[in-house]
Amino acid sequence: MSEVLVIGAAGKTGRAVTRALLARGVVVRAAVRPGSTSTPYAGASVHVVPLDLVSGTGLPVAVAGVDAVYHLAPNVHPDEVGMARRVVEAAAAEGISRFVFHSVLHPDDASMPHHVRKGEAERVVREVLPTATVLRPAAYHQNLVDAALAGCISVPYSLDTPFTNVDLDDVAEVAWRVLTGHGHEGATHQLAGPERLSVREMASVAGEVLGRPVEAVVVPLREWLEGAGAPLPEQARDDLTAMFRSYDREGLVGDPAALRALLGREPHTWREVLMRAASEPVAP
Template sequence: MTVEIAVVGGRGKSGRAVIESIRARGASARPVGRAELRDPVAAFRGADAVYLMAPNMHPDEPGLVRALLAAAHDAGVPRVVHHSVAAPYLPEMPHHLGKAEAERLVRASGLNWVILQPCAYVQNFLGQLVGSAPELVVAYDPDRPFGLVDLADVGEVAAAALLGEVPSGSTLELGGPDLVSVRDVARVAEVVLGRDVGVRRTSLQEWAAGPGAGLDPRERDWLMAMFASYDAQGLAAGPLGVQAVLGRVPTPLALVLERELAP
């Protein structure tokens, strides 16, 4: 009998990576989005596991996860994997705190659970690396350290967890093989692209008046808080979670960029 996995947020960037890895392992995966979540019990019924992933910057992730856990119980789903974030308890970042509280709810759910804590993805920078004059523009110190991770690695780890290859009760931080900065990303991208890649820091005020101008004020404030935290300390995360599950080191930055930026 084919294993069936329900992936909340399965039509987004992260969800598509998870579904691709599930299917590569011979299991069946179905995306669960806003339409399906009008009746989450029906959306989850028949699933062997559910991937719990809130939309980015969700205003009430604990409330959403609480409802999804209740639906999983009612649908008879035995296993959940929660997509959290590296360093969830950072009081200066409201959306991280929401994930920390959601983790608490998952742990208290009575279900078999695994929690994944991925760092920021290498892929988050790809949009700025295309075109004839690539430039990485960030509203924080471009030399701060990050454990940038390959989204494909996160998808593989998630699939393994959903298919029972990760022991229940595990919390795994998912970072890349090395701590890297935005400037490191630019330097590696220069080699891959064969052209100069600029790095420019913009102020929070400039960002708010430019890219952030059209956002909901709450989301804009949360992102500014995130940038301020990144400016102070970056977001470090280590490679051991990926390595323990996949049996190899996480995909290095250069290989990710070569794969993603190949013509």
């Protein structure tokens, strides 16, 4: 394996996948938005290339000569399906058969439009490249870590519905295994964490780990819309509002068996992720 293209390499997931590949000696071609000042890494093992997923500008250069592609679209993007088609067609034209599409847990849940777009994108990828592998991760533990460390997890949905959140580093390790290993052609892997925990229970565990109280607080949806959601495009607000309402009803849970089998070990728990985060030095 000489080089893997990671699309969305400057984002949270892309950085984690890039780290996992680099740690295991894989050269990464890191695709970032044109003009982006946020490049994931610098060094002989990372080649940064500009890529506009909306127009497809930069795709021929991005895919040329790589052995595998990891495709991750921007969160809740309305053109998820078009992006997937452009990327997978470019990969297929280059003769690349090892292609990993980063989807989401329960991509056909009609209550969440951006999940449905992921499901449609999965089908497009498979139509063009049947050998592609699909990863369907649950929500990340890391989405709540900073809030827990700060002492208050506030969310615009129920504190008591269950989640099987997953460690992003476990997802990245699976990405490395699938991108460089064998036997995953045409497979779909659900990546759910090993625990069913509500936000209230997560706050309680965080308090035990940190040795100080950690609150769990519901932010009314209207307050979220007028605050954190206000700067977002209307479509993104609508997508996230639908997601929060779905979480409010039933949370987001999956089966951890596939993740456990892919890792060959127990996936990291919320407690373990928090302990790791709490022990890391604070960046200057």
